[in-house]
Amino acid sequence: MSRRALTLLIAGFLVLALGVVGAFRPVPYVVLSPGPTEDTIGTFENKPVIAISGRQTYKTSGALRLVTVAYQGGPQARIDLLTALRGWIDPTVAVVPEETIFAPDRDPEKVEEENAVEMTDSQDSATAAALNELKIPYSTVVTVVAVDKGTPAEGKLQKGDEFNTVDGKPATNGDVIGNAVKAHKLGETVTFNVTRGKEKLDVTMKTAAGPDGKPRIGIQMQAKYKFPFEVDINVGDVGGPSAGMMFSLGIIDKLTPGELTGGKQIAGTGTIEPGGQVGAIGGIAQKMVGAREAGATVFLTPRDNCAEAMKAAPEGLRLVRADTLHDAVLALDALRTGKGAVPACETR
Structure with a gap:
């Protein structure tokens, strides 16, 4: 073998070796992927997601699914370059800089604690919003x-x-x-x-x-x-405030005769204020994929997420705009009865 050929062989081997080593080096990115969904009028670990005591409840059907985003990576468990590259190729996931999820000056465990507090606050706000919608005083x-x-x-x-x-x-x-x-x-x-x-x-x-x-x-x-009666919400370790609207809809469905979904698989996302205002959330693309994989055909979408949602909505998932909880209830009524307007996401 000539010296030139040997040199090229050795160089190629070194490049390959460096590439293999580099592929497994940790990088400061986080992979966001579709997370689990939970039916707010269904059960979680054999217990009702929403349990109401001290007030009459009614039969429900279909599903009102909250959606989540799963993440891989973070300061304490960084992903490798190969995992990040696979994520960049996969259209159902997103790869984002670590600091967009974990601020450099914040303890990841503290972030998890804050997410748990936000979820508790969101559940209280969801109950308040549902009772306001039903004109039940508290x-x-x-x-x-x-x-x-x-x-x-x-x-x-x-x-x-x-x-x-x-x-x-x-x-x-x-x-x-x-x-x-x-x-x-x-x-x-x-x-x-x-x-x-x-x-x-x-x-x-x-x-x-x-x-x-x-x-x-x-x-x-x-x-x-x-509240004049007890509302207990059970979703395990799901954190953050983005399930607020779906909790409110689940509470309304259980407290009112008739079936809000009309037997359909409905999913959605959005924060909720006690007054019923629906707020934008993150990870809309991954949440829609998770919703469709769970069988949802309708996705309730906060107005400020509509533009992004329209670009990434999977086939077979109808986007319905929800500015307020009242709007969401009216839209579901219209879908069920075939009467009334169903607001759609639109470009602004």
């Missing part, structure tokens, strides 16, 4: 979720305290409480009536200067809903 109460150390509230208020009044006026929301505190001068006394366990207590404290120099007492608050 109440809210502001609770203490944390007390800052070294502040006037330390030793006075406790986590879990429920506010009744502030300075003798109803504490209807967090803004009312915050504004009442700020209306005082530094060092003035603010008076609360709170429910702690089974007791109602009057609690007083003097305001102190916060980092911005304005009066504060040093607490973190959260609105808590008090």
Whole structure:
């Protein structure tokens, strides 16, 4: 063998070896793929996804599927280059920079915890939105979720305290409480009536200067809903707020006679506000693929996701635009009865 041929052979081998080694090197990307779907009027691990007690419920049919995105990779378990390349080729998945999912300055475990909190908040908002749609009254109460150390509230208020009044006026929301505190001068006394366990207590404290120099007492608050019956939602470790609209529709279907789906396989996504506003989500392309694979023929889509959804919708999946929960209910009624308008996604 000539020296030239030998040199080319060795060079080719080295390039191949480097390519093989490089293919298995970790890279800072995340692969997003269609995740599991769950039927909000069905069961999860042999238990109802939505269990309602203390209120009459009705028979349902078909499916109202929430959809998810699965991810592979992350700072603690990076994918290799070969996996990323396969993802770039596969039209049903997306490969995105790691920082779009995991901010560089945030602990991945903390992100998972926040997703779990968002899911819990989403379930409460979904219940509130469903009850608003059905005109079923409920109440809210502001609770203490944390007390800052070294502040006037330390030793006075406790986590879990429920506010009744502030300075003798109803504490209807967090803004009312915050504004009442700020209306005082530094060092003035603010008076609360709170429910702690089974007791109602009057609690007083003097305001102190916060980092911005304005009066504060040093607490973190959260609105808590008090519903007239119990709604328990069970979806395992699914996190994030994007299933909100589908939870609301599942609750409505169970609380009303007739079958909202008309026996169809309906899927959808979107955050939900207590007032019924539907918000945009991420991963719409992967969620639609998961929905179609699960048998869905209709996909409820937030308005701000429509443009992206229209480019990636799989064959056989009809996109129905949902600006609000009420719109979604009307659209499902129209699909079931054949009467009324069914808003479609359209380019803007």
